[in-house]
Amino acid sequence: MIESLAAILGLGAQDPAFWMPLAFAGVFFVIVVAGVVLDGFDVGVGCLSLIAPRALRPRMLSLLSPWRDANEFWMFLGIGLYAAAFPYAWAETLGRLYGPMSLLALGTLLRSACFELRLRAPAELQGRWQIGFGLGSLLTAFAHGAMLARIAVGYESGPGYTGFAVAMGGCAVAAYGLLGAAWLMMREGGELRMRAVTWARRAIRWTAVAAVGVSVVLDFSNAGVFLKWGDATRGWMVGATWGVLLTCFVLAEMTLQRMINHSYRASAVPFGLVLAMFLVVLGGLAYSFFPYLVLDEVTIWDAAAPVETLRLGLSATVIALPVALIFNLWVYWRMFGRSRPPEPPSFPG
Secondary structure: OHHHHHHHOOOOOOOHHHHHHHHHHHHHHHHHHHHHHHHHHHHHHHHHHOOOOHHHHHHHHHHHHHHHHHHHHHHHHHHHHHHHHOHHHHHHHHHHHHHHHHHHHHHHHHHHHHHHHHHHOOHHHHHHHHHHHHHHHHHHHHHHHHHHHHHHOOOOOOHHHHHHHHHHHHHHHHHHHHHHHHHHHHHOOHHHHHHHHHHHHHHHHHHHHHHHHHHHHHHHHOHHHHHHHHOHHHHHHHHHHHHHHHHHHHHHHHHHHHHHHOOOOOOOHHHHHHHHHHHHHHHHHHHHHOOEEEOOOEEHHHHOOOHHHHHHHHHHHHHHHHHHHHHHHHHHOOOOOOOOOOOOOOOOO
């Protein structure tokens, strides 16, 4: 496939003008997945804090403290990489996503400011900053869904397309809420865990609506995507994708039901199943778009920076990526498993 794709472009598979943009596209996809998943549970917990009992909100936010800075790292890294590696797609994509991107920027700023100010505020004012953090998370999740909807419909405008964007924004809030609830089930026991199970059961069906809705609309709004998935030679891929996704949803629903009726222990199974759902959906979207950054308009190679710039960026990536991986492994390895509150120090009598 690589050889034939290179031949269509009139390049060799070993030509830096061919493989460098492809490599940067792969790195960008990995960053998007990391941002959606790792920042996603953070956003989801923030959204859920708006409907949680007041007594549980401080504990929910304290669970996020070790990963807050690392979670925000992915979005800024992705935007920076996109601007540096694919500058000729910047105006074509971000210019058409001005509304959702503005909401995303506002939500990210509100989340960051309110989280830090809550830590420094007097006890009687911390609740207000908690609400601000939740509202920022709500804006961030909604912006992600609206952005995906705009991309899926090819940036078309009109009442119907706007309604679809609003609907997908609401479903994205539910999807991130599901991810956050599954993470809380893994990290906590007691009342917070039981409420997380209830929140997850309400959110999982709207997450399914989001997965099916964006897939169907993307297929029927773009003939190239429809033909790619409808090709008879790729029937096994379609069946496997939807089969895995359906299995994850069914198993997650069954696990949540069992956790309400029988199990009172923290469990990582729902979080693993929700991660699989997100990975399948993101992988399907990447396959649908490849090799375009703007469907039927701008390919990876059309948008790529000159080879000299890519070579410089790749050199920096080779140096910085191991450092970033070590830092993130060190930060994230404790995000799995049940949280234990710190023990108070013992003082000599």
